[in-house]
Amino acid sequence: MDKVYIEGLTIQTTIGFYQWEKEIKQKLVIDLQMGWNTRDAAENDELAKTLDYAAISEEIETFANNNPVDLLETLAERLAQHLMTSYHIPWLKLKIGKPGAVFNAATVGVEIERGSCS
Numbered sequence: 001m002d003k004v005y006i007e008g009l010t011i012q013t014t015i016g017f018y019q020w021e022k023e024i025k026q027k028l029v030i031d032l033q034m035g036w037n038t039r040d041a042a043e044n045d046e047l048a049k050t051l052d053y054a055a056i057s058e059e060i061e062t063f064a065n066n067n068p069v070d071l072l073e074t075l076a077e078r079l080a081q082h083l084m085t086s087y088h089i090p091w092l093k094l095k096i097g098k099p100g101a102v103f104n105a106a107t108v109g110v111e112i113e114r115g116s117c118s
Ligand SMILES: Nc1nc2c(c(=O)[nH]1)N=C([C@H](O)[C@@H](O)CO)CN2
Pocket: 015, 016, 017, 018, 021, 070, 071, 072, 073, 098, 101, 102
């Protein structure tokens, strides 16, 4: 299956298990791969027939800010479901990194894969 992807999307949002984290915004870095048949868009050079990575990038930041949670796992699950439903995405792989969370690690985070490719 073809893919449309977003790599290294940096957002600022409220996320974390500890009380102090609920009062600040922290940086998350998001990589998203979305299964899509890109041939239909390519045939007539039509944005409306593909996944608009610019619109989806904005949607990700809006969703994270409107749905504060404790865990990266919860954000990943809810965001994946939201994007799959809203954009009819059959398969996606979503990685969310929280680079400021562990001082002696370059980054930490979660990666999930949902749906199926055909
Ligand atoms: N697997 C996870 N471990 C931890 C998470 C998380 O979201 N998933 N979150 C925290 C805290 O919020 C941390 O980022 C603050 O230092 C700890 N472990």
